[in-house]
Amino acid sequence: MIEIRQLAKAFALEKGQKLSEAELQDVRYTGRSFCSVRDVSFNCNNGEVIGLLGPNGAGKTTTLRMLSTALKPDAGTILLDGKDILREPVLARRSIGFLSSNTGLYGRLTAFENVAYFARLHGMTEVALRQRIDELFTLLDMHSFASRRAELMSSGMKQKTAIARAVVHSPALVVLDEPTTGLDIMTTQTVLDFIHSLKVAGTPVIFSTHHLDEVSSLCDRVVVINQGISAFNGSLAAFRQLSSDGDLRQAFMSVIKQESV
C-alpha cells in the first residue's frame, strides 16, 4: 500500500525561461517559480488500480516523478508499506517500477537485452531473469520482436519493452505515466490487460491517462489533479456519481469547474 500526503513541488524559473500564456495566468506562477504540485494526497491499496486524471499541465507527471523518487518533493510524505521512501531511496528504487513518458531505451540493444540489462542492475540471477522475461514477454506479446534492436522497433514495441523493463524486478508498486499514449488499439488492449494482470497479482498500480474509457474499464479509484491539487480522490463509483447519468466526462468536467470557481 502507498500513502501519499500533501506533496508539493515548485520549480525555480531560470532567467529568460519562456512560459506559455496559460502558465503566466496560472495561480501557480509566482514570478520567480512555478509551483507545479501544490497539495496532492491519495492512497493506493494492494490490488488497486488508480487512474490519475487532469488537464494538460495539471501536475500529473510531476507527481508521478516524485513517487518514483526521480524528483525530490519540497513538502509531503510518501509511505510504501509504512516505510518513508523519501528517506530510503535505495528501497524505493527496488520497490517501485516506473514508466516515464520518454522511454529512453538503448537503441543498439534488443528488446531482450534492454530488459535483461535492468534485471541485472537489480541483482537478478541469469536463471531468474530469463524466467521473468519469458513471463513478461508472453503477457505483453513480445516474443516476436525479442531479438529486434530498439532503434528498429515501432513505437508500440518500444513502449512494451519500456514497460517490461520497468517491472522486470517484480516491484511492490507500479507507476506508469501515460502508458497508452500514441499506441494503436491492439497494443493499448495488451497494455491494459497487462495492468489488469498486475492488479490480479495484488500489485498496486498508479497510472496517468487522458482516456476515460481506460479509467472506466480498469480503475478502482480515481484521482483528479487540477492546478497542482488533488481535487478529487475517491472510488470509481463515487466519481461516476458526480454526474447526473454516470458519464465520466461530465464527472471530470464538474471537478475541474468546481475547482476553478
Ligand SMILES: Nc1ncnc2c1ncn2[C@@H]1O[C@H](COP(=O)(O)OP(=O)(O)OP(=O)(O)O)[C@@H](O)[C@H]1O
Ligand atoms: N522543470 C520545470 N520547470 C518549470 N516548470 C515546469 C517544470 N516541469 C514541469 N513544469 C510545469 O509544471 C506544470 C505541470 O507539469 P506536468 O508535466 O506535471 O503536467 P501534466 O499534468 O503531466 O501534463 P500533461 O497532461 O500535459 O502531460 C506545467 O505547467 C509544466 O510546464
